[in-house]
Amino acid sequence: MTGSRPLIVTRPEPGNSATVERARAMGFDARAMPLFAARPLEWTAPPPADFDALLLTSASAARLAGPGLASLASLPVYAVGAATADAANATGLTVAMAGTADVQLLLDAMTSRNIRRILWLCGRDRTELGAGSAALTPLPCHAVDRIAPPDAWAGLIAAPAMLLAHSVRAAAYISELAGTARGHLALVAISPKVAAAAGDGWGAIAIAGQPDDAAMLAQAHALWHKVPK
Template sequence: MSRAVAVLRPEPGNAATAARIEAAGLTAIRMPLFAVRAVDWALPDPARFDALILTSANAPRFAGPGLDALANLPVFAVGPATAAAARARGLTIAETGDGDGAELVATLTERGFTRALLLGGRERRVHAGGVVAETITVYASDPLPITPQVADALAGTVALLHSARAAQRLAEIAGSTRASIRLAAISDPVAAAAGPGWADIAAAPVPDDAALIALARRLAD
């Protein structure tokens, strides 16, 4: 019997990932660890920048109407989901990365950009400096309360990790169930953030939902 797969990412991504898991014939446990909300931000002069960096799909989802004024900037997105969310807001994708934010910044540097604007979350890992002229917080991910009884439902599951924050939060709440949980992480750095002591842990070959779910299917057997 296959293990259930615990989806820990915030909504609306949680429901979308859970639906894909169920379509693959597995049982999904929907347990978002964070709730995403928009943060008020001031629009800078678009003329100051030569590119827009988006390291999460939540940035275009929650940026609000101010994002429209940046539509002329070429967008560098960290992955397919972020690129899709940006296109849905009318932005033009210059490149979609297959790594993390640091690799995306390196790509901009190689291509000669020097004044990029990054829109991201409150706990972002990429900050101003070098090719990134300015970073602006447009959303925040707030922890949701998880009781020990709810955390016990993770025992014997495959837990999906879409971010380092989720990995760290899971490590905090897993308690005695840690040794029974297998982890499917979206990247090697996310896997490392979970720490040791799990039943198994592996990282997807590319940082997207399809690869992560394929990995979860393997770990669930």
């Protein structure tokens, strides 16, 4: 996309590099500007016999859980998204189902299989989930913390650019950092909730058709043709 405004990718690594690579393959002038960093937390694995299945909603849970994950290897894993399933497989876990990016659909599928005791290996900051008649036990094993923006951030947002917001927390932080520059910036949000967290005042804002990285980039491509160059 010759002459296009930069596409700023704010998600933490290693997802940031993956998104940048996909975006550049599509012709974007993609810039890696992670605003969060993931780190492991101390946790103790419960007896696997107390549960019917293990729910993973983020690849970070599998990557950062550490040696305690091995004690849960007897539990079938239900993973949100292909990247999470791949990360689980890489640790030696057995993935029974890899759902879409919609965790509620995956939970519904689990309960339809009569899975009643679910251990959710999750992040410290998480969205509350409803599991219907099943018992869902969250166990934080990692945290994703805000970090200071990279040095090039201020220069990039001083001119027209597009940004990707992959989570509610990311949208709120991007909005805070952008301040009054929002008027000449465009934002692509992964969901309506994320768009709402970004607030008003953007030069343009769009929502991905599906809650995943590919749909965000497709929406960014469509938005690029609409906003003034």
